[in-house]
Amino acid sequence: MKLYSKIIGKGKPFIILHGFLGMGDNWKTLGKEFSEKGFEVHLVDQRNHGRSPHTEDFSYELMAKDIKEYCEDKNLEDIVLLGHSMGGKTAMKVATSYPDLVHSLIVVDIAPKYYEPHHQAILEGLTMLQNADLDSRGLADEKLEEYIPEWGVRQFLLKNLYWKEKGKLALRMNLDVLKEKVESVGKALNEEDTFAKDTLFVSGGNSNYIRKEDRELIKAHFPKSNTVTIKGAGHWVHAEKSDDFFQIVMIFIDKFS
Structure with a gap:
């Protein structure tokens, strides 16, 4: 599966995964900002989205494999991986399935739990x-x-x-x-899936995607994780509070790079 991507800048590889019904282009502005901090930013269209191939299949296992193969094709290793919503679920699956590939993980406004269809x-x-x-x-x-x-x-x-x-x-x-396949979008992470490296969860203060009671589950899957809430932001936290979001992500990356 040859995924389409837009690559900005040069430096440490930084892959960004969009949410359900989105595309890499949604992250163009923030991607440029990250590239100016010394990253080679890959804005990837996931399968069945944007300019990437259309298939009959949709699962987080497949989409995680797509990202692994994308990294192999581009000779990327030790990546910073960020995903929003559905892309956050994909990113979690990549990190737990191929931990050697991922240096650090950033998950935006989604938990490892099951979500009922709501689109x-x-x-x-x-x-x-x-x-x-x-x-x-x-x-x-x-x-x-x-x-x-x-x-x-x-x-x-x-x-x-x-x-x-x-x-x-x-x-x-x-x-x-x-x-x-909309039911599959809300699928929970498998109980045994864990990632023992540095992880940041970013939630929107006005969003109900990550609740206080989800913190224990997050820690079970991602023991080295912290969750930061951005006040006044909804589910599209990175678009609604982009300056705050950028600063929080950069502090996390700088701390663990």
Whole structure:
């Protein structure tokens, strides 16, 4: 599986994994900031997302293997690995499955527990866009607003639009498979999966993805982990409080590099 990526800068390898229905491009601004601190930043599109291949298969085991093979192909080792939401679950699976590959791990607003499917409105809205005749991004935003009132969430999702042909917009992600496999997105980490190296969990103060009662489970899987909460941020903590997020991640990396 040849994953698509955008590579910024030179230095220590730093892989960033986007969330469900996202793409590496969502991290372009922060990726550039990290690259200016001496990192070679890899903004990777995971399978069935962005410009990476579409397949019928979706599991964290497969996506972790994709990242391992990506690193082998690019001759990357001792990586800093960061993942948000679904990408955080992938990152956890990479670290616990291939610990020698990972120097340090950063997980953004997701815990190792099971989450019930909760993207129904978003998936309905994207299905509507997929079936619509779209000739402008403005029209797409207008239609999507019927399903998703939050402007920021819509802008994040609309990054998936591209010009399939002149005058016709289409979605990059493999929506049919992602809808079919949505139950797998919430899958918990296996009970025996552990990673004994330095790990940072970053949660949004206004998000309910990581709760106080999840701290014990996090420590069971990641004994050398700390959890930092950014006040005033929701699930897209890195976008809503990007300066605070960048500073917290850099303090963690500097401490353990």
